Amino acid sequence: MATNKTTETQENAFDFIHSFVDNDQKKTDSFRLIELMQEWSGFEAKMWGPSIIGFGSYHYKYASGHEGDAPLIAFSPRKAAFSLYVYSAREDNKHLLDNFGKFKITKGCIYIKKLSDIDLTVLEKMCRDSIAYLEEHYACGCRK
Structure with a gap:
């Protein structure tokens, strides 16, 4: 069975941003x-793999x-855009994207280019909603 490449590491998230992000606005947004x-x-922020900054964790098992x-919520300040790992499309929360930006x-x-392109109140709702869903359906590191 294949092993996951995206696992929690001991790297420092702040050091990663300082060394990887070369755009001042992206650094500030990070x-x-x-x-x-x-x-x-x-x-607290933890590095997952070489470029994902995650918060908390949960354990999943597929059929x-x-x-x-995996982290409960996460982001990566990639060169082209931020990758946000904060949202699961479900019927009861699809409306969140309507006013996201x-x-x-x-x-x-x-994917977003910069924080000013989105509504941070909606981002907060997405994050809190994802965390609540994961806590309800998976074994979370937050329960350890």
């Missing part, structure tokens, strides 16, 4: 996202038998 996600999740750990979305994440 530090602001850390501040906000720490507040909303109650967890196939594949299992692992300027973004692109795929099955796994939401």
Whole structure:
């Protein structure tokens, strides 16, 4: 069985931002996202793999038998755009995207260019909603 590449590491999230992010606005937005996600999740920033900054964790196991750990919420300050891992599309929360702002979305994440493109109140709701869903449906590190 394949092993997960995205696991929690001992790298420092702040050091990662200083060394990886070469745009001042993206650096400022990265530090602001850390501040906000720490507040909303109650967890310190941890590096997951080489470039994802995550908060808290949960354990998942698929019907196939594949299992692992993942952050409750996370982001990555990628070169082209921020990748936000904060949202699960469910019928009861799809409306959150209506007033979110300027973004692109795929099955796994939401892409934004900068924080000023989105509504931070909606981002908070997405984060808190995702955390509540994961706490209800998975074994969370927050319960340890």
